[in-house]
């Protein structure tokens with residue numbers, strides 16, 4: 052990087068950092084996590100923690116979005132309006148160097164802002180964890196991130212085929228409930244458990260793989276239901292056997308030995324209903340999942356900041372490009388619309404698909420539809436799904452984003468969204484007459 | 491002789507967003523500035539002085555004609571290395587202090603930090619801004635800002651200085667100091683292009699002066715030559731300027747009046763023929779009665 056770009060970046064950084072606005076933003080970012088740490092959630096330790104993380108990230112990402120739109124949209128057009136660009140442009144600096152300098156300056160200020168948020172988030176997380184261990188003893192695993200894995204297959208080997216088919220019909224062919232009739236059994240198959248990862252992350256811990264479930268019966272409240280679990284895989288000579296006697300309607304966790312998982316990451320779980328009072332057991336599918344711990348909260352927090360940085364990079368790059376082309380206010384408007392559409396990416400996808408389905412159904416694929424659909428589809432591809440880039444969904448839901456996905460997102464945002472815009476802006480500004488006013 | 495700046499038939503028309511012409515600022519302007527020469531641009535407000543300077547700097551693009559600076563296109567990055575520009579107003583970063591401003595532009599010129607420091611110290615002394623060099627530029631008075639602007643233009647020790655009203659807003663002492671600086675720069679063989687309204691200033695600095703009137707030169711020549719008829723008077727350039735501009739204005743007004751009266755005549759003659767027809771008709775009617 053040459054000296055001129057650094058000089059411009061440094062100048063931009065100074066300008067943004069020492070305005071009252073950015074001081075206010077920094078104070079807000081420092082305060083938000085502490086304010087959110089007072090939220091109660093649903094009364095459980097997990098609930099409180101989730102609410103704290105999710106709200107901190109949502110509120111701060113709104114702050115990041117708004118502040119970056121306002122920063123970036125004034126960056127070039129503001130200098131143009133104040134005519135400081137006139138002096139700069141007659142110096143031996145190329146216009147793309149000015150733009151890149153601004154870009155790096157903006158990146159620097161965002162790193163500072165994100166670092167402020169990181170600091171505040173770290174301290175308030177510690178505060179929350181201290182409070183939680185005091186008020187909810189025994190909840191040490193709050194900071195552990197768990198991956199949820201749902202079964203890919205569920206086979207019942209019930210004797211009563213007629214009753215099973217009746218139950219399935221009532222469910223409208225959707226597996227919302229896994230029914231295990233009295234004296235019946237059910238086999239679930241899980242795939243894609245990353246055994247090595249699970250072992251590496253938590254060496255010497257046996258409780259890092261568990262089956263989480265809840266069941267309903269017609270039995271009375273508080274009555275324990277007897278069940279028999281077989282856990283293993285086809286390559287294992289004999290499955291692990293576990294007997295449970297548990298009440299209905301509470302979430303249970305069945306620890307699963309790591310050896311039960313095959314090398315390919317497969318696991319079979321069988322439930323035998325051996326309740327002597329002949330009760331049928333129903334497992335709601337949404338609560339029937341395998342949980343395994345992966346990474347720590349702190350690791351995910353750092354990944355979350357990286358995500359926020361990608362998000363703001365996208366936003367300020369778009370704003371910067373617009374500010375090269377149009378005036379400040381128009382840039383703010385255009386950027387806001389684009390960012391808003393990016394947030395609505397999912398919605399656009401769904402809408403496009405439904406439109407296409409309708410077109411197909413009506414068999415009226417006219418030339419306009421033929422042409423416009425791919426264009427719309429392309430737009431929705433270029434616009435990055437910002438809701439996926441928001442980190443709270445990874446931390447708040449205790450889901451971990453794989454690095455491959457991150458890389459994909461990064462490439463998509465930078466290459467498809469920003470680079471073409473940046474190139475357009477540079478070409479456009481390079482040919483513009485700077486001496487006239489930029490209205 | 492080397493021609494540092496050369497304009498050939500340059501016309502600049504300002505257009506609005508839709509490409510419709512708004513104002514013609516420069517009309518078919520041709521002149522050149524030689525190396526080591528100091529050219530003063532004079533002219534009433536809105537005559538196109540700033541526009542000419544901006545065209546030479548590449549901040550505006552000519553509608554027609556050709557411009558070359560150091561034998562290159564205006565706005566060429568190599569040529570910019572040797573140019574210093576002071577705009578008509580001080581477009582500086584208000585949050586930087588005087589020293590930081592100069593340091594920033596020094597960095598843009600890729601000056602090493604030691605050279606930069608020495609150069610800034612020298613300029614701060616030269617322009618008398620040492621006392622307030624640590625204060626934010628936004629707080630400067632007009633004259634203070636003008637000095638910093640001039641220092642900024644001199645940061646790279648330029649061979650070609652393009653100055654738009656350098657003494658505007660300055661006190662008499664400041665003007666005297668600036669004049670001395672110009673004379674020193676002149677002795678160093680720098681080329682300068684100065685637009686100004688203070689005629690007495692540039693009288694003994696400039697080698698040549700050009701007087702712009704509505705985007706055209708009404709006079710451009712060596713100072714001594716232009717002022718030959720005014721040899722015994724005290725404010726020679728001022729008198730010459732006023733005479734020239736008044737004469738030009740009168741001439742144009744005359745032309746305008748002539749054009750308007752011609753139009754009127756044409757109109758009135760048609761009117762007259764109508765009236766004559768009516769009179770004839772009335773006469774005829776009378777006779778019939």
Ligand SMILES: Nc1ncnc2c1ncn2[C@@H]1O[C@H](COP(=O)(O)OP(=O)(O)OP(=O)(O)O)[C@@H](O)[C@H]1O
Pocket residue numbers: 486487488504505512513514515533534535536537538539540541542578
């Ligand atoms: N950006 C612009 N858009 C439209 N017209 C402009 C623009 N800039 C200048 N003009 C017009 O061009 C003409 C010349 O302007 P210019 O600024 O060059 O005058 P000047 O000689 O520098 O005057 P002054 O002595 O007041 O500085 C004026 O009629 C002005 O209205």
Ligand SMILES: [Mg+2]
Pocket residue numbers: 539540541578654
């Ligand atoms: Mg002017």
